[in-house]
Amino acid sequence: MILVTTAGKVGTEAVLTLAAREARVRVLTRHPDKLDALAAAGAEIAVGDLDDPSGIDRAMVGISTVLLVSPAVPAQELNVVAGAARAGVGHVVKVSSKASADSPIARRRGQTEIEAGLIASGLPHTVLRPNAYMQNLLALAPAIAATSSFGSAAGKGRIGMVDARDVGAVAAQIAASPAGHAGRTYHLTGPELISNYDVAEVLSQIVGRSITYRELSYEQNLAALVRAGVPEPIAVMNAQAFSLIAEGDAEWLSDDVPSLLGRPARSFARFAADHAAAFS
16 A cells, blocks of 8 residues: 655645556545545545654555655654654655755755655655646736736746646656666656746737736745745745746756656646636
8 A cells, every 4th residue: 555645736646646546545634624535536544644653653554655745844754754664664755856955945955854864764765856846836826817917036047847747647656666766866847948938928828818927036026925825934935946946946857757657748838728717
């Protein structure tokens, strides 16, 4: 059985993919009432908290592979790693991001700490490093629908943006058949480098009206995120990440998605068409 630690955008896609393949999959959650769709798809729902080692231990019973995907809180993910080690789990698939011990972005420093703990555990593991998710734009969809515009501190920076559905599919495939993937790190991107100006152009074509993009300063972007209700610590990290994108931080591509899935990675145009209603 495969344990998925949270049911966010990647975890949910992985669970649905595994369930469709009739793989046995369990989801650890604090909110079982929100996972009716996953339960209906065939997933087993385990109630627990990543801050509670005893709950993690209960969820680990009978688990062969862990898909570790959560908000990169070191104490929580290291609890999962320790629980997997106690349970003798055979493989961990860690969904990460850019990781750097000296990054200005706290979550990247956290990823470094988590990955170091995973290595120290001795557990066979695979690391997935996706570029920025296309789904992150859905947070801006209400504003785009209302104002036909959006802004960011990403400037003219280009991004190898990836669809979270592809990341979930890769995670599910490796979790279901981990042989040959131990010790590997895969870099997951879409098929093209695009800027937010390109995003605006594609959205304009999809929704049939002009969508414009505005370049913001870091301070403007941070203030906008806070006004939108993003908790300040997360808003700070997001604004920092956008500013780094302006400097070329996300300007990279990989063919790991098509190599692993045997099909092309989804394009942004495909993503936008699939979510046209949100932007309309």
